[in-house]
Amino acid sequence: MKFFLTFSRCLESVKFPSIFSLGSAKIVGYARSMWIAVIYLWAINALTLLIFGWDKLRARRRKRRIPEQRLLWLAALGGSLAALLGRWIFGHKTRKRGFSTWLYAITVCHAGLCYLIVSHDLGALLQ
Numbered sequence: 001m002k003f004f005l006t007f008s009r010c011l012e013s014v015k016f017p018s019i020f021s022l023g024s025a026k027i028v029g030y031a032r033s034m035w036i037a038v039i040y041l042w043a044i045n046a047l048t049l050l051i052f053g054w055d056k057l058r059a060r061r062r063k064r065r066i067p068e069q070r071l072l073w074l075a076a077l078g079g080s081l082a083a084l085l086g087r088w089i090f091g092h093k094t095r096k097r098g099f100s101t102w103l104y105a106i107t108v109c110h111a112g113l114c115y116l117i118v119s120h121d122l123g124a125l126l127q
Contacts, residue, residue, distance in 0.1 A: 041078050048079025052086030052093075059092070068093070072102050080107040 051074060055066040071093070075083040083103055086092060093099050 044074070044078040045082035048074040048082035049086050049089075052083060053090055056086075056090040056092040068096070068099050072099070072106065075103055075106045078110070080110045083107075 048071075051066060051071065055071065058065050071083065080103065084107060087094055087103075093103075
């Protein structure tokens with residue numbers, strides 16, 4: 001208990017240089033939203049990859065499949081990179097020309113959106 005009290009007093013007395021602080025509330029809000037976006041993208045991409053693997057397993061066993069529209073919606077909600085990776089890993093939906101066209105269109109839109117967000121936000125933060 002004595003160590004904890006001494007340690008907490010030490011932490012209160014420590015002054016960090018301004019280089020380590022986040023500075024303005026604008027940067028703090030930006031960092032928080034970026035972490036939320038990163039966590040969301042990890043989750044949706046993991047889910048998309050699992051669903052692609054599950055659908056391929058169901059296809060091999062000749063059981064009821066997941067509709068293509070649902071797979072495309074998962075890609076459109078942010079899992080386009082995992083959808084492309086799932087196609088490559090599992091060799092899944094590679095012969096479907098319409099599915100491939102939609103998936104590549106979604107991926108290009110996501111890449112463009114990421115470019116606009118990063119270039120606009122970084123430019124605004126640097127000013």
